[in-house]
Amino acid sequence: MTESIMNHMATVWLIGAIVLFLWILFRTFRPGVREEMKHNSQIPFAVKDETDGIA
Numbered sequence: 001m002t003e004s005i006m007n008h009m010a011t012v013w014l015i016g017a018i019v020l021f022l023w024i025l026f027r028t029f030r031p032g033v034r035e036e037m038k039h040n041s042q043i044p045f046a047v048k049d050e051t052d053g054i055a
Helices: 002-029 031-041
Strands: none
Touching (some): 002 031
């Protein structure tokens, strides 16, 4: 009985992980979000500080 429950939980977890992965792919790569992603990818390079990057 315990083994069948564990197999069922593993199957449910796998299906959930696949659905989550597909949802992330959809949200990231849909055409209408290209400009937003391009802007977000440039955020780390837009920060300027007084030392100009010198440690």
